[in-house]
Amino acid sequence: MKNNVALHDFIVNNTDSLTNAWFQTKKGKEGSIYSSTAPVIGDKLRLQNKKFITTIAQIFINIDTESNYEAIKQWASDVAKDRVSTNTELKEIISQFKVFRQIYWNKINEFALQSTNSITPEKLLTWSNLFHYAFDNVIEEFVATYTAYHQAALLAQQEMISELSSPIIKLTNEISVLPLIGSIDTQRAKIIMESSLQQCQEKNVECLVIDLSGVPIVDTMVANQLFIVVSALELIGVKSIMTGVRPEVAQTAVHLGLDFSKITIYSTLEKALENLENYTKNRKPNSR
Structure with a gap:
């Protein structure tokens, strides 16, 4: 255990050295957080890397394995979220993990080779197993968390784009137009309905013109979803008018x-x- 504590202290005392070694070897394309042209981001990377170094070092002195890996998972989760927010590609991140793994292990080897430590091959093998298992756990947790955050971010962007692609345009105080453009799938149909109901209430729309001339394909699913939208609008007192309905759409509705x-x-x-x-002119006063 004495050698383990000595190794831990050696690593912690060399956090700056390890981080500097990484900064000297890391290469990032222009605009990447790993490039050398963003000093503010560089400071953040240094702090994150130092935290990573000390977190991994704990595995050599803390016999509570579960506690060790909870700390590792927390670091991976925090940094994965940060990398998603900076639009850093996963391939580029894994490449940096690969580079720093070797730098870190070289520092452990440096400690083991010091004549005053008398580290046996068996002890070095034990450290190797601990280190690489911990590192693999970091990467596994990082990839899982990064993927989850990235998918959530993409979904939020898609929903925002879909909402922006379903704008209700006011013509008069009571009449508005909903021009639909592009393909409509189940997810977008759901957003169209939710957005239409909300916008119609907010804008006090009495009559909504739904224009389909910009929708290239209206299949069975789309026709059914449009019917649901119209029915929902009717429930809140909005009269619907449809335009741009092609013959094939009418046939689909009939079927x-x-x-x-x-x-x-x-x-x-x-x-x-x-x-x-x-x-x-003909609408009844106070019809809503």
């Missing part, structure tokens, strides 16, 4: 048994807008 008879449909948005004046 599904969807009743669009209560929905006013025009072939083009232009024709709908021409007739909206009549709707405004």
